[in-house]
Each structure stands twice: as structure tokens, then as C-alpha cells.
Amino acid sequence: MSAHPPENHCAARHLPLPSPFRLTAGGTLIGAEAGVEIYGALNTRRDNAVLLFTGLSASAHAAAHPNDSSPGWWEHMIGKDKGLDLDQLCVICVNSLGSCFGSTGPASIDPATGVKYGATFPELRVEDIASAGQAAVRALGITQLYAVIGASLGGMTALAHAVLFPGAAKRLVTISGALNASTSAIATRSLQREIVGTALRQGGDPASVTNAMRFARKVGVLSYVGGELLSKRFGRDQTEPSAGRLSGTQFEVEHWLDHLADKFAAQFDPWAYWYLSRAMDLFDFSVHGKTPEQTLHDTGTAHLSQAVAKLRLEHCLVIGVHEDTLFPLAQQRDIATALRGAGIATTLVELHSPYGHDAFLTETELFTPLLRDFLKLTGAPTTRAASATTRTSPGPTSSP
Amino acid sequence: MSAHPPENHCAARHLPLPSPFRLTAGGTLIGAEAGVEIYGALNTRRDNAVLLFTGLSASAHAAAHPNDSSPGWWEHMIGKDKGLDLDQLCVICVNSLGSCFGSTGPASIDPATGVKYGATFPELRVEDIASAGQAAVRALGITQLYAVIGASLGGMTALAHAVLFPGAAKRLVTISGALNASTSAIATRSLQREIVGTALRQGGDPASVTNAMRFARKVGVLSYVGGELLSKRFGRDQTEPSAGRLSGTQFEVEHWLDHLADKFAAQFDPWAYWYLSRAMDLFDFSVHGKTPEQTLHDTGTAHLSQAVAKLRLEHCLVIGVHEDTLFPLAQQRDIATALRGAGIATTLVELHSPYGHDAFLTETELFTPLLRDFLKLTGAPTTRAASATTRTSPGPTSSP
Numbered sequence: 113m114s115a116h117p118p119e120n121h122c123a124a125r126h127l128p129l130p131s132p133f134r135l136t137a138g139g140t141l142i143g144a145e146a147g148v149e150i151y152g153a154l155n156t157r158r159d160n161a162v163l164l165f166t167g168l169s170a171s172a173h174a175a176a177h178p179n180d181s182s183p184g185w186w187e188h189m190i191g192k193d194k195g196l197d198l199d200q201l202c203v204i205c206v207n208s209l210g211s212c213f214g215s216t217g218p219a220s221i222d223p224a225t226g227v228k229y230g231a232t233f234p235e236l237r238v239e240d241i242a243s244a245g246q247a248a249v250r251a252l253g254i255t256q257l258y259a260v261i262g263a264s265l266g267g268m269t270a271l272a273h274a275v276l277f278p279g280a281a282k283r284l285v286t287i288s289g290a291l292n293a294s295t296s297a298i299a300t301r302s303l304q305r306e307i308v309g310t311a312l313r314q315g316g317d318p319a320s321v322t323n324a325m326r327f328a329r330k331v332g333v334l335s336y337v338g339g340e341l342l343s344k345r346f347g348r349d350q351t352e353p354s355a356g357r358l359s360g361t362q363f364e365v366e367h368w369l370d371h372l373a374d375k376f377a378a379q380f381d382p383w384a385y386w387y388l389s390r391a392m393d394l395f396d397f398s399v400h401g402k403t404p405e406q407t408l409h410d411t412g413t414a415h416l417s418q419a420v421a422k423l424r425l426e427h428c429l430v431i432g433v434h435e436d437t438l439f440p441l442a443q444q445r446d447i448a449t450a451l452r453g454a455g456i457a458t459t460l461v462e463l464h465s466p467y468g469h470d471a472f473l474t475e476t477e478l479f480t481p482l483l484r485d486f487l488k489l490t491g492a493p494t495t496r497a498a499s500a501t502t503r504t505s506p507g508p509t510s511s512p
Numbered sequence: 513m514s515a516h517p518p519e520n521h522c523a524a525r526h527l528p529l530p531s532p533f534r535l536t537a538g539g540t541l542i543g544a545e546a547g548v549e550i551y552g553a554l555n556t557r558r559d560n561a562v563l564l565f566t567g568l569s570a571s572a573h574a575a576a577h578p579n580d581s582s583p584g585w586w587e588h589m590i591g592k593d594k595g596l597d598l599d600q601l602c603v604i605c606v607n608s609l610g611s612c613f614g615s616t617g618p619a620s621i622d623p624a625t626g627v628k629y630g631a632t633f634p635e636l637r638v639e640d641i642a643s644a645g646q647a648a649v650r651a652l653g654i655t656q657l658y659a660v661i662g663a664s665l666g667g668m669t670a671l672a673h674a675v676l677f678p679g680a681a682k683r684l685v686t687i688s689g690a691l692n693a694s695t696s697a698i699a700t701r702s703l704q705r706e707i708v709g710t711a712l713r714q715g716g717d718p719a720s721v722t723n724a725m726r727f728a729r730k731v732g733v734l735s736y737v738g739g740e741l742l743s744k745r746f747g748r749d750q751t752e753p754s755a756g757r758l759s760g761t762q763f764e765v766e767h768w769l770d771h772l773a774d775k776f777a778a779q780f781d782p783w784a785y786w787y788l789s790r791a792m793d794l795f796d797f798s799v800h801g802k803t804p805e806q807t808l809h810d811t812g813t814a815h816l817s818q819a820v821a822k823l824r825l826e827h828c829l830v831i832g833v834h835e836d837t838l839f840p841l842a843q844q845r846d847i848a849t850a851l852r853g854a855g856i857a858t859t860l861v862e863l864h865s866p867y868g869h870d871a872f873l874t875e876t877e878l879f880t881p882l883l884r885d886f887l888k889l890t891g892a893p894t895t896r897a898a899s900a901t902t903r904t905s906p907g908p909t910s911s912p
Contacts, residue, residue: 295746295765296739302766303730307707310723323710330703331731339696339837346695348796363793365695366702393763396748437739437837 124149124172124179126214127251129244136243139234142223146248147172147207147214149180151190152198154254160489161254162196163245163281164205165262165269168388169380171213174205188476195476195483196261204252208265209244210236210387218383229383231312236387238265238395242273246280256280259487263287263472264439265388268395271447275400279424283493285486287431287472287479290443291397291416291450297438300335301389304328308382321382326373328385333372338435341466397450420454427493428458429486431479435468459486459493524549524572524579526614527651529644536643539634542623546648547572547607547614549580551590552598554654560889561654562596563645563681564605565662565669568788569780571613574605588876595876595883596661604652608665609644610636610787618783629783631712636787638665638795642672646680656680659887663687663872664839665788668795671847675800679824683893685886687831687872687879690843691797691816691850697838700735701789704728708782721782726773728785733772738835741866797850820854827893828858829886831879835868859886859893863903878903 125148132140149172154161164174166185175184175191189195196203210233212219218233225232249257260281262270267289274284293301311317311324346365400422401415428451432444441462448460463478465471472479486493525548532540549572554561564574566585575584575591586605589595596603610633612619618633625632649657660681662670667689674684693701711717711724742765749764800822801815828851832844841862848860863878865871872879886893 292748294739295742295748295763296734298748298763299730299734299742299765299769302763303727303734303769306730307727327703327707327727330699330706334696334699334703339694339840342695342699348692348695348698363695363698363702365699369699369703440739 123177124214127248129209129216129247129251133244133247135234136237136239137235141216141234144209144216144220144244145214146209146216146244146251148248148252149173149175149177149184149205150252151175151177151196151203151205152201154202158254159256159258160201161249161257162201162203162487163249163257163260163273164196164203165241165245165260165266165273166205166208166211167264167266168208168385168392169376170207170266171211172205172207172215173213174203185473189479189483195480196487197484200489201258201487204249204254206245206248208241208269208388210241210384210391212381212384215244217381218387219381231383233383233387236391238268238391239272239276241265241269241391242276245269246273246277249280257282258489259283259285261285261287261483262289264289264469265392267439268392268397271397272395274423274425275397275419278422282426283428283487284425285429285431285483286444286447288433288436288439288444288469289430289447290395290439291446292395293393294438294440294443297335298393300331300438301393304331305386305389307331308386312382312386322377325377325380325382325385326370329373329376330369333369335438336469338437338466338468340435341468344466416450417453420450420456423451423454423456425451425456427486428456429461429482429493430458431461431463431472431482433463433465433468433471435465436471438469457492523577524614527648529609529616529647529651533644533647535634536637536639537635541616541634544609544616544620544644545614546609546616546644546651548648548652549573549575549577549584549605550652551575551577551596551603551605552601554602558654559656559658560601561649561657562601562603562887563649563657563660563673564596564603565641565645565660565666565673566605566608566611567664567666568608568785568792569776570607570666571611572605572607572615573613574603585873589879589883595880596887597884600889601658601887604649604654606645606648608641608669608788610641610784610791612781612784615644617781618787619781631783633783633787636791638668638791639672639676641665641669641791642676645669646673646677649680657682658889659683659685661685661687661883662689664689664869665792667839668792668797671797672795674823674825675797675819678822682826683828683887684825685829685831685883686844686847688833688836688839688844688869689830689847690795690839691846692795693793694838694840694843697735698793700731700838701793704731705786705789707731708786712782712786722777725777725780725782725785726770729773729776730769733769735838736867736869738837738866738868740835741868744866816850817853820850820856823851823854823856825851825856827886828856829861829882829893830858831861831863831872831882833863833865833868833871835865836871838869857892861903 126145129144133144134140170185173184174186207213207215209215210217218229222229260270260273267286307328308324311320349364398416398419401418430448432441448458451458465475467474526545529544531543533544570585573584574586607613607615609615610617618629622629660670660673667686707728708724711720746765798816798819801818830848832841848858851858865875867874
């Protein structure tokens with residue numbers, strides 16, 4: 113029935129995309145691939161596949177599996193009896209097109225030149241990431257998805273998927289996503305791109321680029337987590353008294369930032385970062401409601417209601433976090449309002465968490481029941497309350 | 513009576529500091545100066561002098577005057593019938609020691625070498641800025657201050673002044689200041705210093721240093737203003753459609769950031785920025801409560817109550833802004849609680865303003881009555897309410 117059925121166990125795969133793969137802004141990719149990891153198995157009715165889109169920096173490795181026992185980015189959320197219960201669901205996590213962990217992106221070799229794309233990679237949009245994910249699902253022989261899930265950039269991608277492929281999935285979960293990037297998110301990411309892009313264009317000296325990636329990551333981290341969390345965790349703790357006049361790191365919070373920045377700079381491709389970041393800023397769900405004579409990326413009047421009218425979703429779960437300043441709660445309410453405006457049964461859950469935008473990565477106890485209940489295969493989701501639900505994290509309990 | 517009486521009109525002055533000028537962390541400066549600007553005149557009782565400390569990036573030019581008609585950084589707050597009413601007060605604004613607008617700092621020539629101090633400038637503390645300000649006041653022949661005022665770094669400096677020179681002033685106004693830097697403020701500033709310091713140490717190529725200063729300023733601006741303000745002002749406005757694949761600035765908010773960053777990089781000395789930023793992170797008011805056998809900058813147990821017991825202030829006004837994430841409201845409450853704990857009559861005012869940390873620079877209508885009432889020369893301040901007062905800005909009304 114399918115040329116590439118999901119294996120009956122977790123597996124990492126490289127799936128070919130249609131070639132040429134045409135991009136929203138006009139470019140094409142030849143021989144492109146999507147890196148995916150598959151958790152769990154399709155059931156006999158083949159109605160339990162869940163497509164999982166990631167945030168900007170994540171790979172498709174969402175959880176450990178026999179072929180890769182390292183913890184995944186959503187390790188505590190995927191598995192038997194977890195938020196994404198593998199007794200019920202087959203989860204397909206896809207590395208974003210444009211990223212650098214198995215999917216084609218600026219770090220890939222351009223077959224036309226034999227060298228890395230780098231800055232010659234064609235302009236990328238969130239819609240392209242959604243299309244590549246859908247193509248990967250088709251390559252696996254899956255014709256109907258049960259749900260599409262995504263957080264952060266993944267939330268944007270899940271929304272793009274819903275409007276590009278109406279009816280392809282029945283349910284949608286968006287966590288700390290957005291119909292479009294907020295002004296301060298654009299400001300923050302444009303600064304990150306400027307830092308990285310400047311180093312890349314100035315000859316691309318490896319040490320300078322690494323530093324630029326480190327700086328950009330620190331800007332990002334400071335936009336993800338709340339000040340209260342940093343204060344509780346690190347306070348004004350210092351590793352040593354003020355010894356040197358120009359001593360560099362000294363406060364514990366500086367060491368923590370260094371650790372995160374070093375890790376990121378070592379594993380993420382700078383141009384991939386640039387392209388994905390830019391795609392986030394340019395994403396605007398409402399352009400999908402424009403009339404045919406308007407170009408898709410004309411930035412004039414938006415047409416949100418017409419865009420959302422295209423959706424063919426049965427149930428949606430929208431989760432936001434009060435303390436998230438990058439994808440603020442108001443944007444989650446906007447998503448829920450738009451979906452409800454189109455008559456889609458939508459649950460909005462408003463969480464409190466000192467982790468801010470990163471809450472979905474750490475607040476396992478808050479997210480697990482929400483996802484498990486919403487994704488039950490039989491009947492309507494039990495979290496389908498009409499009004500917003502507010503739940504609160506007990507706060508950080510361990511050091512990072 | 514005085515060798516250097518304030519002029520009977522506004523004037524910019526360079527005042528010699530005691531030489532050698534001994535710094536808190538052990539260094540000394542030879543032939544150092546303080547740049548000050550003086551607004552209004554001492555009255556016959558010589559009891560109306562107000563010492564004004566600035567934020568990190570400001571000069572002593574707080575308002576226009578006959579010799580310099582360019583608008584000052586607190587133009588709308590200083591003058592006849594304004595928040596600092598020059599019919600009553602003589603305002604002495606001092607450029608911070610370590611800055612680059614008339615006071616000795618890393619951009620000054622080291623008399624021992626004949627070249628700029630740069631990275632050889634001795635370690636600077638907020639206490640040194642306070643001491644230089646007090647020395648400038650003494651050089652003007654003023655023996656008793658009516659009030660000391662400061663916002664942001666200036667608020668820290670005003671607190672340092674109060675504990676280093678008990679009784680030197682009767683009243684204290686601190687606006688968006690802090691007893692010590694918050695963890696996220698340390699994280700933000702350490703990143704800014706790392707960006708600038710890396711460029712400076714890598715040979716100090718001017719273009720790289722300028723870019724680094726631009727990046728650091730953008731990090732700063734994003735920590736000053738709230739996302740709501742940016743959203744209302746700029747939204748997702750774009751100056752042009754997405755033309756080039758790697759087009760740089762495109763959203764209006766990016767142009768705005770560029771403008772602010774260019775302006776800052778053109779006028780501020782990179783090492784001065786580095787030193788002042790570092791001083792802010794290291795400031796901890798409570799170390800002044802340590803017993804003699806403890807070193808001043810031992811970072812162990814704090815002694816806030818002993819420190820505040822040293823103060824000889826009659827009235828204090830503490831102003832904070834709910835939307836300020838860099839010097840959060842909790843820190844303003846901490847200041848007020850500490851002052852009240854020492855029996856000092858203290859008014860805490862909690863403002864709402866979308867301008868966040870920058871509110872004191874723009875919210876003239878909110879701040880004017882607060883300052884004018886508190887600084888009346890006769891009688892107790894009329895804003896001396898025991899409980900917190902909350903006032904709200906009508907929001908931004910004009911473009912930047």
C-alpha cells in the first residue's frame with residue numbers, strides 16, 4: 113500500500129522531496145531531502161499519524177530511540193503514557209527545510225555547483241517548511257494525518273500546513289506560535305541575523321562567525337527566558353571575587369549563557385540560522401486569505417478571516433504562556449479567536465511559567481495532560497472547553 | 513565664599529577632581545576632571561542645589577542653555593515651572609566619571625603615557641562616579657545639597673552617594689534604579705560588553721568596533737522598551753516589498769533600531785561603555801553595610817540594613833515602572849522598603865508606561881508633578897504618601 117511505510121519502531125530517515133521542489137518565493141531545489149524521525153507505528157486504520165514541526169534550532173531527534181539513545185528535544189513528551197502517547201500515536205518529527213540536521217538547507221551541497229549553498233540558498237518561507245513536511249508524510253505513504261503539532265516556529269509551520277493542505281490533518285496543536293511575528297520578535301531576530309550575517313559576509317573567518325553565532329544565541333536565550341527565572345536560579349552568584357580589571361565572565365549567569373552559546377555555535381549552521389530566522393519574520397498567515405490577483409507576499413492589507421476560512425480542521429488546541437515575551441499570549445489569543453471565527457472547535461490554554469517561551473521544552477507536568485487529552489483517538493478532546501484555561505507551573509526546581 | 517561659585521546662568525564647566533583621585537577598587541587617577549552643566553542659580557541661603565546623576569549613555573547636557581542650545585537629555589524636565597523648577601533649584605548635572613563627555617574616562621589621555629587610557633583605565637565602580645560628583649559639588653563651593661537625583665545608573669549612583677556621604681543631601685530621588693543589578697540585567701550587559709570587548713581586543717578595527725557598538729546598543733534598546741510600544745509604533749510595517757533574497761533591513765522597526773544604533777556608535781566611546789556597564793553589574797549597595805574586617809567588594813553575605821542605617825536622608829522619592837524589565841518594579845519596592853526600614857520618609861510611586869525603562873526620558877506628564885512636588889523647598893514633600901501610588905501613561909502619541 114505504501115512504498116515507504118513507517119517502521120514498526122523508532123527510526124531516523126532521509127526522505128526525498130519532489131524534485132524540483134518549488135519554493136514559495138520563486139526558488140527551486142533539486143534533489144532535496146527531508147530528515148525525519150519516526151516514533152511509534154501506524155495502526156491498522158492508518159489514522160494515528162502525527163506530524164511534528166520543530167522550533168528554529170531543533171533537529172528531528174525529538175526523543176531517544178534504539179538507533180540514537182541521546183535524549184531528544186522533547187524527550188519527556190514522547191513515549192508510552194506520555195503527552196504524545198506512542199501506544200496510540202505514530203509521531204513523525206521533521207527537521208525544517210532550511211535547517212542543517214538532515215533536511216536540505218544552506219549547509220547542504222548545491223548539486224548545481226558541488227559546494228555548499230550558503231548565501232546562495234533560495235529565499236525560504238515558513239510555507240516551504242510546511243510543504244516539505246507534508247511531502248515527507250506523503251513519501252511515507254500517509255494520506256491522512258491525525259494531527260499536526262508545533263511550538264514556536266513549529267507553531268507557525270503547523271498553521272501554514274493547515275492552510276496550505278486543508279483537510280490533510282484533523283487536529284492542530286500550536287504552542288507559543290503566531291499568525292505572524294510580533295514587532296519585538298522581528299527586532300530581536302533581525303539583530304541576531306545582522307550579527308551573524310555581518311560576520312559571514314566579512315570573509316567568514318571561522319572564529320568571527322563562531323563568536324557571532326554565540327552572541328546571536330545569547331540574544332535569543334535572553335528573549336526566551338524570563339528575568340524572574342534567571343534571578344531565582346543564579347541571582348548575583350559569582351564564581352570568584354572580582355580579580356582582574358577586565359575579567360570576562362564572572363557571574364554565574366554569564367557562565368550559563370556561555371555554555372548555551374558554545375553548544376549552539378558548535379552545532380548549528382550560520383546560514384541555516386539566518387534563513388530560518390528570516391522566514392519567521394516574513395511569515396504572515398493572513399496573506400493566505402488574499403484574492404488571486406494579490407500576490408502572496410504583498411504586505412498590504414491582510415485577510416485573516418478569508419485565510420482561516422480555508423481550514424478544514426475539526427479540533428484545535430492553542431497553548432500560550434503569560435511570561436512569553438517573544439510569542440506573547442496576545443498572539444495565542446489571536447490564533448484562537450481566528451480559529452473560532454471560522455467555526456473550528458478550539459481550546460485556548462493560558463499557562464503561567466517562569467520559563468517563558470521555553471516552557472514547552474521544560475514544563476512537562478503542565479503540557480503532558482493537555483496534549484494527551486487533546487490527542488486521544490476516540491471522541492472529542494476532553495480539553496475542549498470554550499473558555500481559556502489557566503494553569504500555573506510550580507516554578508523551577510532544578511539547576512540547568 | 514567659594515572659589516568656583518555656580519554662575520548665575522546655565523553653564524558647562526570642567527571641574528578638577530582631587531589629584532590623585534583614589535578609586536574604590538584600588539586605582540588612582542591623576543589630574544582627573546568632572547564635566548558638569550549647571551542650570552539655575554544658588555539662592556542666598558545656598559540651600560537649593562540639586563545634584564543630578566545620569567544614566568549610562570547620557571552627558572551632563574541635560575537641557576539647552578545659552579551656550580549650547582541643543583536639546584538636553586532631560587530637556588522637558590529642567591526649567592522654569594518644570595519638574596526641576598529653576599525658579600527654585602540650582603541643578604548640577606554631572607557626566608559620570610568613566611564616561612566620555614567631559615569627565616575623565618577610558619577615552620581620556622593618560623598623563624602617565626600621553627595616550628588614551630582605553631583598556632588601561634583602572635577598574636571603575638558606581639561609588640567612584642558618586643565620589644566624583646560629590647567632589648565636583650565641593651569644587652563649586654557647595655557644602656550642603658538639597659537633593660540628589662538619578663535614573664537608571666544615575667539611581668544607583670544617587671544611592672551610592674547617599675551612603676558614601678551621609679548628610680550631604682537632604683532628599684533623594686531614585687528613578688528606575690536598583691540596590692544592585694538584576695540577574696537578567698547582568699546577563700544583558702555582559703553580552704553587550706562581550707560583543708564590544710571582543711571587537712576591541714581583536715585589534716580594534718574601527719569598522720568592527722562600530723558594528724559591535726551598534727549591536728550592543730540594539731541589545732540595550734530592546735531591553736529598554738516594551739514589546740507593546742514597538743508593536744503600536746511599527747507593527748509589521750515595511751518600507752519595501754521583499755525584494756532581495758538577502759535584503760537586510762526591511763521592517764520599519766529595523767530602520768528605527770539602525771538609527772538609534774548609528775547615533776550611539778558615533779558618539780560613545782567603546783571602552784567608556786564597557787567600564788560603565790561593568791560598574792553597573794558590580795554595584796551592590798549592601799556591601800556598604802559590611803563590618804570593617806570585611807572587604808568592600810567581598811561578594812558574600814549582604815548587609816543591607818546596616819548599609820541603609822548609615823543614611824542621613826530626610827525624604828526619599830522612589831519611582832519605578834511596571835513595564836521596566838531591566839530595572840524591574842520589584843527592585844524599586846526593595847529600595848523603598850530598605851529606606852523605610854531605616855526610618856526614612858519614603859514615597860514609592862509605581863508608574864505604568866509602555867516606554868518601560870526609558871519612561872523617565874519621555875513621560876514628561878507623569879514625572880513632572882512628582883518631581884516638582886517632591887522638590888518644593890518649603891515644607892515636607894506633598895507626595896509623601898505612605899503607600900505606593902500608581903499612575904498610568906496615556907501611551908505613545910508620536911513617532912520616535
